[in-house]
Amino acid sequence: MLTELSIKDFAIIDQVSIHFKEGLTVLTGETGAGKSIIIDAIQLLSGSRGSVEFVRHGTDKADIEGLFTVEKHHPVFSKGERYGVEIEEEGMIVLQRTITSQGKSICRVNGKLVTLGILKEFGSSLIDIHSQHETQSLMDPERHIELLDLYARDELERTLADYTMLYNQLSTLRKRYKELSENEQEMAQRLDLLEFQFRELQEAELSPLEDEQLTDERQKLMNYEKLYQGIHDAYYALYGEQRGLDWLGHAMASLEGASNYDSQVEKLSEEMTNSYYLVEELSFQLSAQMAELEFDPDRLDFIESRLNELNRLKKKYGQTVEDMLEYMSRIEEEIDEIRNKDSYLSRLQTEIEECGEDAVLEAKHLHDIRKSASQQLINSIHDELKDLYLEKAAFDVGFNVKEGNTTDPTINGKPVKLHKKGMDIISFLITTNPGEPLKEIHKTASGGELSRIMLALKRIFSKHQGVTSVIFDEVDTGVSGRVAQAIAEKIYGISEGSQVLCISHLPQVAAMADTHVRIEKKIDNDRTSTVVKELSDKDKADEISRMITGAELTATTVEHAKELLSLANKHKQNA
Missing domain, CATH: 3.40.50.300 (P-loop containing nucleotide triphosphate hydrolases)
Structure with a gap:
């Protein structure tokens, strides 16, 4: 509220x-x-x-x-x-x-x-x-189907979701069929563009996560001196006479000598021993890392050049290398469709017909649910109108279907025009005077x-x-x-x-x-x-x-x- x-x-x-x-x-x-x-x-x-x-x-x-x-x-x-x-x-x-x-x-x-x-x-x-x-x-008659569906929401919800999925799929298939079949010149120009793009991406020899890996490597090379100095200082702070490990060794030996006389000291001795070996292992890793570090100016130039190339391609084909690879896969399929247009159109036509048949079945199911709900709605509205001193009024729900063309799916041999909510065109009808025919509410x-x-x-x-x-x-x-x-x-x-x-x-x-x-x-x-x-x-x-x-x-x-x-x-x- x-x-x-x-x-x-x-x-x-x-x-x-x-x-x-x-x-x-x-x-x-x-x-x-x-x-x-x-x-x-x-x-x-x-x-x-x-x-x-x-x-x-x-x-x-x-x-x-x-x-x-x-x-x-x-x-x-x-x-x-x-x-x-x-x-x-x-x-x-x-x-x-x-x-x-x-x-x-x-x-x-x-x-x-x-x-x-x-x-x-x-x-x-x-x-x-x-x-x-x-x-x-x-x-407004265009809102009447929304109101009826709202009234029958619980019964309609699942069927309407199934129909919507099929209707969207059918619309996508029809759009693709139209694009492939209508304009030969546009298709030829489209094919040239896609082939150029595919060649450009193919020649780039993209690898997944390549941009992220190169960026990390560039960061290391550009900060080589800081990295080396940090690892070097850390290693020599630990390893050598009178350094960190040496003193940890003294501490470990001292606790070992005293551990026989106190259980608490024995536990501390064990922890000290574990810590010594952990730090020793860490010093070995620092030494290995220091040995691996190498500054290669040629490699840095290559990385800069490669990242510039990837950034140029990203402006055209996607924000990441993964996006570009996905785009490359999509246009490869589209190139194949255009090159083999006739066979693909035939396959598309079959899919459109099958999808249309499924959509019509769901639309018919929606119609049956709405028809049942409309009778309940009519009875409810008549009761309400009586309370409002319109007891002579008659209310009804009109159902119509728009006739389709030869490419539309059929019901009982007749083509029907489907829309986002099915095949029904709903209108609320009323007459407030006995003997007068039912008409749309806004006209009566x-x-x-x-x-x-x-x-x-x-x-x-x-x-x-x-x-x-x-x-x-x-x-x-x-x-x-x-x-x-x-x-x-x-x-x-x-x-x-x-x-x-x-x-x-x-x-x-x-x-x-x-x-x-x-x-x-x-x-x-x-x-x-x-x-x-x-x-x-x-x-x-x-x-x-x-x-x-x-x-x-x-x-x-x-x-x-x-x-x-x-x-x-x-x-x-x-x-």
Whole structure:
């Protein structure tokens, strides 16, 4: 959940720190007080585009910081590992966004600088924002297959992974077939280039780890005098009369003479003896090393020349000798493919057909799983729509397949066009008026109906999405009466599974809040700023009363507000 939000010098907000709680938090206030500005700030934390317009007039930068807490197995942990962002076991994630007056955007996750794209990945795992515009986005037909797959994720996961592997393999094979078969001139030029590169690498006679070994040897030759002097001094400090070994020998002999009288001294004598022979062996090794050292200026010149050659090749073929050898192996295979193009094309065609057949089988399996899940989804959405007084509405999931061409794999003798998620083209269909045919949602529903349909979908899909905070920005616009009460109950239902933040002008929604926050605008020293205040029980009733009348409080509206709060509490107890 979003635990803490800190905003500084953002639009008309001077400085605000809001502590959020679990359940449903409703934000209310007059139009223009800054409610949507707070949602804008949260959207920036989730990776939306920034603008210098967000920076408060007269300041250098706008700062936004959000503290989130997640459970141990939340997907954000894997994102942290992928991008090197440390997330402690307590599951605390801090997203930070700074926008300067020059238009620069600085993003951090747990203190680590990240790109806007990475911030967006983290934000999308933590926050799900729905506004009136987002309602339209949710109705986008291209997203419907994603939503259906999300609903059937547990059943689809393994099959979708198998299909994705086959689809990627098929795409790679087709791309290679196209490259080899389409342009003879390009292939001839490609072959000339590859043969030149192969000859150049072959003539270089590369050896694995050659660059590392030569670099080590060059280091020794360039520091020959220091090496020799160090080994020489160490050896003569140990070996010879009145030197280290001589004195260790005296110490060893002295302890041997005393070891017969004390067991502790006997142990020390043994350790001294072992140390003597270890140091003696070390002196022999130093002597051998000193004898092997030899300065060869011709060898140093050769190494310098060879390393220069390897560095020249690295600029063209890879960062290491191993990379160059791997590249050489790859182009050797490609040269063979181009030289024997006809036989290779024939083999590729066979592989494409076999891979296509396997991919179609997995796509058919995906279709069957989606078909089964779609019926469950239809039943669930019908139940939700009834609660929202759309009991006459009919919902369905449309399945279509795009016809392929003669080179595409076939099902029942007909070619089908596969895509990244299979062969299905999914569309959500609805009719809200009996007797009218089913049509795509975005072509049928009115604004108020869209709000209710979106909430029905959100009520179902929020259980599967795994985000910690769901945010609604005036999605209840255009409804009233019993529909408003039904929407309030649905929003509260979503908050039972995840934290919900909701900007609303409906008293029914405000009454359902676990936490009610009022956003006010004040003017101090000719500057406008936003103030955030968490309401007490009495303040809640007064605020809801104002929402009902839009004017002065009256005894009747206050009683009405208290009744709404009482009904909301009863609903929560029975939920």
